[in-house]
Amino acid sequence: GAGVSQTPSNKVTEKGKYVELRCDPISGHTALYWYRQSLGQGPEFLIYFQGTGAADDSGLPNDRFFAVRPEGSVSTLKIQRTERGDSAVYLCASSSTSGSTQYFGPGTRLTVL
Amino acid sequence: QKEVEQNSGPLSVPEGAIASLNCTYSDRGSQSFFWYRQYSGKSPELIMSIYSNGDKEDGRFTAQLNKASQYVSLLIRDSQPSDSATYLCAVLSGGNKLVFGAGTILRVKS
Numbered sequence: 001g002a003g004v005s006q007t008p009s010n011k012v013t014e015k016g017k018y019v020e021l022r023c024d025p026i027s028g029h030t031a032l033y034w035y036r037q038s039l040g041q042g043p044e045f046l047i048y049f050q051g052t053g054a055a056d057d058s059g060l061p062n063d064r065f066f067a068v069r070p071e072g073s074v075s076t077l078k079i080q081r082t083e084r085g086d087s088a089v090y091l092c093a094s095s096s097t098s099g100s101t102q103y104f105g106p107g108t109r110l111t112v113l
Numbered sequence: 114q115k116e117v118e119q120n121s122g123p124l125s126v127p128e129g130a131i132a133s134l135n136c137t138y139s140d141r142g143s144q145s146f147f148w149y150r151q152y153s154g155k156s157p158e159l160i161m162s163i164y165s166n167g168d169k170e171d172g173r174f175t176a177q178l179n180k181a182s183q184y185v186s187l188l189i190r191d192s193q194p195s196d197s198a199t200y201l202c203a204v205l206s207g208g209n210k211l212v213f214g215a216g217t218i219l220r221v222k223s
Contacts, residue, residue: 056210106156
């Protein structure tokens with residue numbers, strides 16, 4: 001079946017702009033996760049959704065970052081007033097239930113100029 | 114101290130040899146452990162999961178877990194050039210989020 005999909009695959013923006021990154025999880029997966037990966041590092045947790053609600057947003061670095069999952073399927077990560085330090089690969093993962101194996105999407109490479 | 118630690122490598126092994134990748138973690142209460150493989154420019158792909166002390170084998174891969182020593186390892190037998198990648202160790206924290214090590218770069222030379 002189809003895996004996790006993410007759009008866009010690449011996003012280049014200017015400092016101060018607003019960006020939205022989209023994640024479409026595996027069909028039927030109730031848990032959805034966002035991670036951020038910088039060069040040479042492992043992915044770092046940002047936020048976790050169980051259904052429509054953000055069950056754990058402890059990894060969001062500051063209030064410029066926000067994510068939604070209004071219908072319990074597709075999720076959007078929103079970054080306001082982007083900074084050069086936000087440049088990274090943003091990975092989305094989903095799992096059938098909380099705590100089960102997480103499957104990753106291809107990621108969105110965000111570059112803030 | 115980082116929550117999950119891995120030697121960054123690169124670890125170089127000849128084709129056909131056994132590659133041994135190691136990982137230590139700090140949270141003694143952790144129960145679920147994962148190895149992901151990540152090719153350059155690609156996203157992490159699950160290789161193995163392990164939950165109980167001891168060994169778990171899947172084809173050429175064996176995961177080993179020692180909770181008393183807070184240590185997880187991945188053995189790759191008969192290493193192939195296609196195994197060259199970064200291997201990420203991950204620990205499930207708080208029942209939902211994965212905490213990753215920085216990864217070990219493996220190079221298999223033909």
